[in-house]
Amino acid sequence: MGRSSTVKETQALFQSLRSAYAATPNNLKIIDVFVGFAVLTAIIQVVYMAVVGSFPFNSFLSGVLSCIGTAVLAVCLRIQVNKDNKEFKDVAPERAFADFILCNLVLHLVIMNFMG
Amino acid sequence: MPPQTMSAKTDATIGVNGTAKSTSNQAPPPMALPANLKSDLLNKLSLKSFKLKTKQQELLLRVSILFLVYVLAFITRLFSVLRYESMIHEFDPYFNYRTTLFLTEKGFYEFWNWFDYESWYPLGRIVGGTLYPGLMVTAALIYWGLRFLRFAVHIREVCVLTAPFFASNTTLVAYFFGKEIWDSSAGLVAAALIAICPGYISRSVAGSYDNEGVAIFALLLTFYLFVKAVNTGSLTWSLASAFGYFYMVSAWGGYVFIINLIPLYVLVLLITGRYSVRLYIAYNCMYVLGMLLAMQIRFVGFQHVQSGEHMAAMGVFFLMQVFYFLDWVKYLLSDKRLFETFLRITVTTTVGLAAVALGVGTASGYISPWTGRFYSLLDPTYAKDHIPIIASVSEHQPTAWSSFMFDFHILLFLFPAGLYFCFKRLTDATIFIVMYGLTSMYFAGVMVRLILVATPAVCLISAIAVSATVKNLAQLLRTKSKVTQGGSSKAASGSKASSKALLDQSQPFQRNGAIALLLGVFYLLSKYATHCTWVTSEAYSSPSIVLAARGAHGNKVIFDDYREAYFWLQQNTPTDAKVMSWWDYGYQITAMANRTVIVDNNTWNNTHIATVGRAMSSYEDEAYEIMRELDVGYVLVVFGGVTGYSSDDINKFLWMVRIGGGVFPVIKEPDYLVNGEYRVDKGAAPKMLNCLMYKLCYYRFGELMTEYGKPPGFDRARGVEIGNKDIKLEHLEEAFTTSNWIVRIYKVKPPNNRW
Numbered sequence: 001m002g003r004s005s006t007v008k009e010t011q012a013l014f015q016s017l018r019s020a021y022a023a024t025p026n027n028l029k030i031i032d033v034f035v036g037f038a039v040l041t042a043i044i045q046v047v048y049m050a051v052v053g054s055f056p057f058n059s060f061l062s063g064v065l066s067c068i069g070t071a072v073l074a075v076c077l078r079i080q081v082n083k084d085n086k087e088f089k090d091v092a093p094e095r096a097f098a099d100f101i102l103c104n105l106v107l108h109l110v111i112m113n114f115m116g
Numbered sequence: 117m118p119p120q121t122m123s124a125k126t127d128a129t130i131g132v133n134g135t136a137k138s139t140s141n142q143a144p145p146p147m148a149l150p151a152n153l154k155s156d157l158l159n160k161l162s163l164k165s166f167k168l169k170t171k172q173q174e175l176l177l178r179v180s181i182l183f184l185v186y187v188l189a190f191i192t193r194l195f196s197v198l199r200y201e202s203m204i205h206e207f208d209p210y211f212n213y214r215t216t217l218f219l220t221e222k223g224f225y226e227f228w229n230w231f232d233y234e235s236w237y238p239l240g241r242i243v244g245g246t247l248y249p250g251l252m253v254t255a256a257l258i259y260w261g262l263r264f265l266r267f268a269v270h271i272r273e274v275c276v277l278t279a280p281f282f283a284s285n286t287t288l289v290a291y292f293f294g295k296e297i298w299d300s301s302a303g304l305v306a307a308a309l310i311a312i313c314p315g316y317i318s319r320s321v322a323g324s325y326d327n328e329g330v331a332i333f334a335l336l337l338t339f340y341l342f343v344k345a346v347n348t349g350s351l352t353w354s355l356a357s358a359f360g361y362f363y364m365v366s367a368w369g370g371y372v373f374i375i376n377l378i379p380l381y382v383l384v385l386l387i388t389g390r391y392s393v394r395l396y397i398a399y400n401c402m403y404v405l406g407m408l409l410a411m412q413i414r415f416v417g418f419q420h421v422q423s424g425e426h427m428a429a430m431g432v433f434f435l436m437q438v439f440y441f442l443d444w445v446k447y448l449l450s451d452k453r454l455f456e457t458f459l460r461i462t463v464t465t466t467v468g469l470a471a472v473a474l475g476v477g478t479a480s481g482y483i484s485p486w487t488g489r490f491y492s493l494l495d496p497t498y499a500k501d502h503i504p505i506i507a508s509v510s511e512h513q514p515t516a517w518s519s520f521m522f523d524f525h526i527l528l529f530l531f532p533a534g535l536y537f538c539f540k541r542l543t544d545a546t547i548f549i550v551m552y553g554l555t556s557m558y559f560a561g562v563m564v565r566l567i568l569v570a571t572p573a574v575c576l577i578s579a580i581a582v583s584a585t586v587k588n589l590a591q592l593l594r595t596k597s598k599v600t601q602g603g604s605s606k607a608a609s610g611s612k613a614s615s616k617a618l619l620d621q622s623q624p625f626q627r628n629g630a631i632a633l634l635l636g637v638f639y640l641l642s643k644y645a646t647h648c649t650w651v652t653s654e655a656y657s658s659p660s661i662v663l664a665a666r667g668a669h670g671n672k673v674i675f676d677d678y679r680e681a682y683f684w685l686q687q688n689t690p691t692d693a694k695v696m697s698w699w700d701y702g703y704q705i706t707a708m709a710n711r712t713v714i715v716d717n718n719t720w721n722n723t724h725i726a727t728v729g730r731a732m733s734s735y736e737d738e739a740y741e742i743m744r745e746l747d748v749g750y751v752l753v754v755f756g757g758v759t760g761y762s763s764d765d766i767n768k769f770l771w772m773v774r775i776g777g778g779v780f781p782v783i784k785e786p787d788y789l790v791n792g793e794y795r796v797d798k799g800a801a802p803k804m805l806n807c808l809m810y811k812l813c814y815y816r817f818g819e820l821m822t823e824y825g826k827p828p829g830f831d832r833a834r835g836v837e838i839g840n841k842d843i844k845l846e847h848l849e850e851a852f853t854t855s856n857w858i859v860r861i862y863k864v865k866p867p868n869n870r871w
Contacts, residue, residue: 099351
């Protein structure tokens with residue numbers, strides 16, 4: 001009764017989510033896959049740390065934060081490139097991509113310094 | 117926002133001025149007729165004859181005002197250099213100077229890995245890992261830059277003038293910040309106000325080579341870049357604000373304020389429904405990059421992920437991800453009901469997970485609780501009961517009203533007026549400045565030292581009040597001519613229309629009232645400038661290491677005793693001699709006398725300081741044992757009885773007792789008091805009259821006549837005749853007393869031979 005309606009609601013939820021997502025343009029889907037990959041790498045590193053121990057803590061932090069940082073920057077790129085965002089209408093996608101590259105460069109330079 | 121203020125008013129301006137020219141593009145009249153020579157000359161000299169459009173006139177005015185403000189901020193901080201000499205002030209700057217000297221002599225690698233064995237004998241100090249390198253690296257870079265250009269400056273000159281230079285840069289940042297929040301005229305007023313505000317001058321005079329001089333610049337720069345990033349949503353500005361945050365972390369421990377204020381601001385925006393993707397981009401980029409950059413400073417280390425003070429930022433980071441995710445799902449789903457179901461599931465899981473994570477982290481001790489220094493900001497009574505060292509520092513006392521008035525003057529009542537204007541026009545930027553102002557004013561009320569952090573916010577908000585008021589009043593003055601032209605009522609702002617309507621009714625009084633009020637504003641601002649200059653000259657320009665007083669005939673008397681004593685130490689003691697003194701003087705002794713000290717101003721080891729405090733408050737025999745254990749060769753005390761100098765060791769003695777008693781229960785504070793009263797005359801407690809500090813300060817003082825008409829041994833700082841005039845020292849002998857008896861140095865005698 002209540003339970004089946006919740007299950008039905010959840011199923012309807014997933015259905016509409018899937019159909020709406022299929023409608024997003026391809027370039028955004030590529031960015032989404034990249035974000036998913038970065039988060040997955042971060043999770044793998046955390047699991048590895050839980051197994052092996054966190055001794056060079058700076059190395060662990062730099063690894064995880066490089067994944068999280070890349071994911072976050074990719075999401076920012078997605079926001080700026082998305083044509084449906086009215087606030088970024090006059091920002092050229094090349095400019096957004098150049099910003100993304102610059103921030104990633106700084107991120108990875110700091111990571112290289114921090115890894116030890 | 118485009119600079120929209122002046123251009124719309126130009127026609128009215130020229131109309132009021134009464135000149136015939138309607139535009140400023142006409143060429144000046146030819147100089148043919150000699151009768152027109154004078155008027156031609158005047159025309160040439162006026163701005164219009166430079167063939168400038170109004171935009172360029174405005175730009176010229178702005179640039180010249182900013183240039184004058186820049187120069188003003190620099191020169192108003194130079195009082196002590198002109199009166200005394202170019203030297204480093206106070207106590208902490210001496211350590212900074214010594215480390216900068218080390219950096220320029222030995223290079224960055226040696227500096228970063230420096231282990232200092234000349235302080236905290238016998239423990240030593242890992243300097244590379246326990247300081248904030250921003251100030252030293254900045255001064256060293258300026259020094260190397262000047263040397264590269266073949267200016268043969270000494271590093272001390274660079275150190276002395278670093279703080280005024282960065283104060284000038286702060287005025288520029290204040291201008292841009294004001295422009296971002298309100299408009300460019302508010303920015304100009306903010307720059308002018310912060311150039312001379314005493315709250316900032318107190319820690320950034322020439323010679324005050326301390327972290328705050330650079331840190332306030334970094335603080336304001338970080339806030340400006342972050343607000344710019346939130347307004348534009350650009351990744352480059354967020355990256356710039358991350359770099360600004362990195363500079364702040366490298367410069368001062370007060371960066372904790374930034375890492376808590378910005379998440380609080382983001383939280384307030386989220387709660388008031390102002391979530392936007394620009395906010396997401398700005399905060400996330402700044403947080404991740406800023407955190408990584410900050411962890412490069414060894415002193416900060418892993419605190420960003422382990423310390424309770426930084427957890428708010430991480431919490432808000434995760435919250436932002438949740439908000440973005442919810443926003444995205446809402447956009448994908450067209451059905452509102454489905455979205456509400458989704459919302460319910462997500463919110464409950466997220467809150468549950470967060471609570472569990474925080475609970476586990478805090479309970480297992482992985483996330484360390486708030487350290488004493490910052491916890492005492494939230495609970496001001498905490499330090500007095502638990503950590504006497506923090507409570508004993510005079511800068512950590514709560515602020516009195518007089519300090520607020522002294523440091524802010526008219527800004528104190530312009531601040532609420534500015535808050536009113538900010539609330540009238542709420543944008544992301546004004547919400548930020550309101551939050552910054554309110555939180556910093558709360559902290560300024562808890563600790564005197566933090567008035568410095570509140571100063572930029574108070575100046576900016578007051579500038580908004582001044583600028584908006586003056587603009588409204590000037591509008592009243594100018595709209596008169598528009599009304600006479602039979603102006604149509606298509607006015608943009610409501611105030612203009614209402615002022616026009618009012619003008620129709622009571623025209624002459626409105627204009628006179630506006631003129632009177634403008635004159636009043638001018639009077640207030642000029643009084644502010646006078647007060648600030650007076651305060652700077654009288655109160656905040658003293659080097660603390662050189663004392664000045666007025667002699668009997670009104671002439672200036674200079675007491676240079678500190679440096680006299682330190683140079684005596686440098687020239688008359690063996691190079692490996694250890695000097696024991698109270699921790700206040702540690703930095704100065706290592707920097708100027710170049711000798712090893714037992715404790716210094718870093719105060720990182722409470723037990724070591726308590727040992728010194730115990731030695732100072734014990735009888736001579738027990739103190740001698742402690743001094744032999746620590747290899748002490750010389751003891752230095754500061755005594756103000758002859759000159760009336762009140763910041764001497766006898767007045768600080770009760771803190772020595774408290775700190776020593778906090779670790780060694782054998783030292784009990786009531787032993788030194790009589791009926792709860794602290795006395796040094798005949799009625800003083802016997803332990804007080806015979807402890808080491810008393811003996812060292814008053815040795816041979818009983819025979820000295822200090823004041824006409826008073827008995828010998830009259831202590832001018834306490835205003836009483838001392839109780840124990842017949843002092844004999846068994847294990848120490850007097851090595852040196854300065855000319856005004858302010859610093860006294862004693863040599864520790866080696867133990868007697870066995871028989």
